[in-house]
Amino acid sequence: MQRAITRARISGHLCRLLRLLGLAVAALALPARAQESPYIVTYDHYLEEPGSLEVEYFSTFGTQRGGNDFNAFWAEFEYGATAWWTTELYLDGQTTFDDSTLFTGFRWENRFRLLQLEHFINPVLYIEYEQTNGADKILKEVEGHDVESDYAAFNSVLRKEHNHELEFKLLLSKSFKGWNVAENTIATKNLTGGNPWEFGYAVGASRPLALKASPKLCNLCRENFIAGVEMYGGLGDRYSFGLHDTSQYLAPVVAWNLPSDWTFRLSPGFGLNDNSHRFLMRWGISREFSGFGELVERLFGGAKP
């Protein structure tokens, strides 16, 4: 009797495992539709296409004065729930050289398109909940009085600090004559303790190297490359708003959208004041799986093709 129950449990687990494996294999076979913006920190107003899943991996190497250099990394799973709502899960980690490697937390973000049609400026509301520890160094956004020295301590010390934050952004963006210009205003509240609201910003501009598509499929066509620049930094907090004791960065960005479904991004960033890391080297790789939502539906007995 006991054996039968155990067998049933094992076969149940196997069945679930096989389904997940099937999902992973099927996802790889899905067509990809890459046309990604080159920004790593700044958001434009374009959301994920409905039913598409974008899987991304990013890495940030940073120099550290008064401590060890680090390499922070994160995985992103971005899903287009509707044409006006994109939801995204981040998993963060980092390696500090001559110290340790650790998982530093997760983030769950949602972006909502506020207007149906394209306008002179297009607003998108961004809401994020994050649960990270003090060793998180991905620098996905810089806010408040975040400065380089905050990251100098050993991981064993930093990881003791627990943050669970609510983050709001107003994303404004405009595309005009091939150019995209985007501005993000950030407001963050750490729900742990009595921390004040903190503020930050990110701005970016980018343009494809060619505006017309060539008739042939090609890897190195100029239209596959989008280049630009972004600038981001903190704006202090509720009690001391402004640029003093904040870190600021300027970073050229480039994205390479391959017809073979992949997008590569590269962005060397430079600290603009003494509170900033001198140098950040960011890169990322991503692939978009169209029709992921339908695939999940089908696998779990939903809509038929």
Add this chain to the structure above:
Amino acid sequence: MATNQLEPNMKIGRRCNHVAAVFAIIALILANYLAAARNQDSAQKQQKSVYAVLSKAPQKAVTRRNPLENDPDAVVAGGKLFEIHCSECHGGMAEGGRRAPSLVAEEVQQATPGTLFWILTNGVVRRGMPVWSKLPEPQRWQIVRYLKSLAPPKSPPISPENHSKTLSASPHAAVRRSRQQPIAV
């Protein structure tokens, strides 16, 4: 002292971990079901009113002319872009699918290039079509050229002898030929 201060925070943190994880899972499931429900519901309504959105284009947009009207490469390039960005929903031959309507339908083919450009630029967000202004204007016009090339020819009915010739000269065939070529570096 410092450890004592950290302990309540850690407890709150752990609790929030669970709550947030549950929220994340619920949201993903909800998102998927919302999309599914939206698709099923809209599939029925779409049949009648999906093309009504074409009439919403403002007059200024309707009368815009395609600047690539005489570009000899525009149709093939537009076909390539269509394959990359649009065929997943509208079907490989623009015949329509479960998620999006046919673009070879009379309503679309009779619309002006400016109208199609306006729809591409603004999307039909409520019905699930994303905004495509992220493609530069010339690329959107290339897609419009391709779409307009899908209209059935107005010439007299094709005789069986030259049927195959006509097929091989169609824009679909040109796009297919370009896709069969190896990717140039």
